[in-house]
Amino acid sequence: MxxxxxxxxxxxxxxxxxxxxxxxxxxxxxxxxxxxxxxxxxxxxxxxxxxxxxxxxxxxxxxxxxxxxRAKRRLSDPALAQKVRLLIMDRHWSPEQIDDISGSRVAAGASLSLSTIYREVHAGALDLPEAGPEGQVQRHLRRKGKQVRRKRPKIRGKIRISHTVKERPKQADERSRLGDWEDDTVVAAGPVCLLVLADRASRLLLAKRCHHDSGSVSKAEVGLLQGRPLETLTPDRGKEFAGHADVTKALGGVQFYFCDPHHLWQKPTVKNTNGLLLEFFS
Known part of the structure; x- marks a missing residue:
């Protein structure tokens, strides 16, 4: 030694x-x-x-x-930094999308990690000072660079669930068939929300405006899913999905598989879809 x-x-x-x-x-x-x-x-x-x-x-x-x-910082190359800046500001790509294709089309065959992109964005290394506030790359991110604050856990009004996401069939996890839906709500100002349903295999998007309560959400779910391939539904444990038993009866016995508390990454398809919707409408 x-x-x-x-x-x-x-x-x-x-x-x-x-x-x-x-x-x-x-x-x-x-x-x-x-x-x-x-x-x-x-x-x-x-x-x-x-x-x-x-x-x-x-x-x-x-x-x-x-x-x-010491190794040089990857985005110290002006040409590479310009490519990343244009993808975020002009084409409205997220750093995750740039990270997925960086090996072949952005960094000329070299890897460009997600942490590297976010570090340079938050440090202001990709900004255009002469363009003013609009030249800040951070303002062009989907969440405008804001950190998501954790809400205080809700201890009242918990709903009874039928199944957890760990009990979901293997075909749904593998995305090998149509009819495995993830559902979520995008809450707006006032008592209304946007019910969003996304198919795990085809990424088909269904959406409907309704009131943010269990009765209205259940009615909207039945209206959107009738006549479509239907195998499973994966919501979170929000109280707006408390009427899942009525939806199961109305749709011929389809089962709900609820995500674990504070594990929203267990339904990534609809969460990514919500991010695109928020970016479009903002």
């Missing part, structure tokens, strides 16, 4: 003084109890073993070598 440690500036000065006495490296190492290798490495960094060595110059050179060996 290696126990090597860098010499302190004071130890370097002591070795420099001992080198001036024309002592051999083994003798210096025995006196300093540091081993032959550190003394040899320190002497080789100076101009000559008999010169007056100081720790400042070797340390400065070491720091400079360390700075030079």
């Amino acid at each position: 290696c126990h090597y440690t860098h010499l302190s500036p004071q130890e370097r000065d002591c070795i420099a003084v001992l080198c001036g006495t024309r002592e051999g490296q083994s003798a210096i190492s025995r006196q300093r109890s540091a081993g032959t290798a550190p003394a040899s490495a320190t002497s080789s960094r100076g101009t000559h073993a008999t010169d007056t060595l100081r720790h400042v110059l070797p340390k400065r050179r070491a720091d400079e070598r360390r700075r030079r060996c």
Whole structure:
């Protein structure tokens, strides 16, 4: 096991003084109890073993070598930064979409990670100062760069669920058939909302405006899904889906498979669709 440690500036000065006495490296190492290798490495960094060595110059050179060996930031390339800026500002792509195709069409075969894009966007490295506020790339993101605040957990009015998403058939998880729907609501100002249904396999979108209560949402679900391929429904545990038993009766026994609490990524199709709708209407 290696126990090597860098010499302190004071130890370097002591070795420099001992080198001036024309002592051999083994003798210096025995006196300093540091081993032959550190003394040899320190002497080789100076101009000559008999010169007056100081720790400042070797340390400065070491720091400079360390700075030079660091990898350059990917988006420091002006051409690549311009491509990413145009995709976000002009084509309204999300960083996730750029990350998916970066290996072939954006970064010329090299990877461009999601964290790299977000880091440069939040640091303002892709902004256009001469364009004013509209030149800020962060303002062109779907959520305008705002962090999602966690709401306080609701402890009243919990609904009774029939099945959890872990009990959902394997075909629904694999997206291998039509009729596995994810549903959600986009809440607007006032008592209304937009009921959104997305098929997991085909990504077909169904939407209807209704009141944000269980009765209206259940009625809208029945109206949208009648006559369509129907295997499963995957909502969250919001109280607007409390009438799921009535929907099951009206639609011939279709089963609901509810997401776990605060696990909205378990229905990614409809969540991504909601993001596109919010971007379009805003």
